[in-house]
Amino acid sequence: MSHHYSGPNFGFPHGDARLDFTDLFAFPKPGDSSKSILIMNVHPSVSAVPPGPTTDEPFATEALYELKIDTNGDAVADIVYRVRFTSAEDGGQTATVRRAEGAQAAKTSNDGLVIIDGAPVSMGPEARVTEADDYRFFAGWRSDPFFFDVQGALNELQFTGNDFFADKDVCSIVLEMPNSQLGGKGVSLWCRTLDGSGGKLVQADRGARPQQTPFLSGEQNAAYLAAEPADDARFIAHFAHSLEHTGGYSPEEAKRAAETLLPDVMRYDPTRPASFPNNGRALVDDVVAVFMPIFTNGKVKGDKTKAHSDLLNAFPYAGSPHKARSMERVAA
DSSP: OOSTTOSGGGOOGGGOGGGOEEEEEEEEETTEEEEEEEEEEEOOSEEETTEEEOOSOOSOTTEEEEEEEESSSSSSOSEEEEEEEEEOTTSSEEEEEEEEETHHHHSSSSOSEEEEEEEEOBOSSSOOOEEETTEEEEEEEEEOOOOOOHHHHHTTTOOOOOOTTTTOEEEEEEEEEEGGGGTSSSEEEEEEEEEOTTSSOEEEEEESSSSHHHHHOGGGHHHHHHSOGGGGGGGHHHHHHHHHHHHOOOHHHHHHHHHHHOSOOEEEOTTSOOBTTTBOBOTTOOSHHHHHHHHTTTSOOOOSOOOOSOOOSSTTOSOOOSSOOOHHHHHO
């Protein structure tokens, strides 16, 4: 429930779990501060409402997965990394990564310079890593690093510390790059998924800051998911209205709180340690302890869950998946 279940009524955007953006992480590479790690997580392995598994196929081949970078503070992308997946001969998938700059980065297209081609997608515990020039890339199933008491959230925020995601998986897109490729030392990041199943790429999900989409977008959910960060000022009043209801804020206080949440981007300076919400986001950051006090006006401090213990100290950093998936079964 970071962005897990960001579609209508806690469903998946466009009814497809593979298009569901869940989390964005950004942090300096451990042991080498000249490089950064960006992680875009999508496709939760299990749905909470209604309960049950999603599909084993990791990524939608007709979709586009994007990491957006704004270098000048106008909430418009100046750099984009685009990832497209195709079916492989062995029944799995491979990935192509493109990088685009300038006006091309803000467009909806699959244009850009190919920096990684034919990267294999991991289905099981072995992380299949692709290296190209100064980049390292991973895509595939991993243990979901997000920690949250979902049942407590559905029970009027009566949290018990029961971590719904402790044994769940997610699909990770992990990119290691030199800091010079970010376009500056103070940038804004966000992700989006685009659905091409209808023959034209349409934005299905987007965001950067965890939890606010499912908890605050409400009846504006579809419009919010389809919008760009540069247009987020139009949602301040709606977010403020939600916060008045959930936190008992005055209208003026609610507006001030909403303004801290929008535009929906993540600030990141690779020369500083990662710590959400001030600078990027590490895999162990307790984002619930940041969001819940805003959501409830200080009445709820957190959900009593803790960071997962299966994180790795090396690329791709997220732990091995809890369930091994068969490429042949996916192809069938």
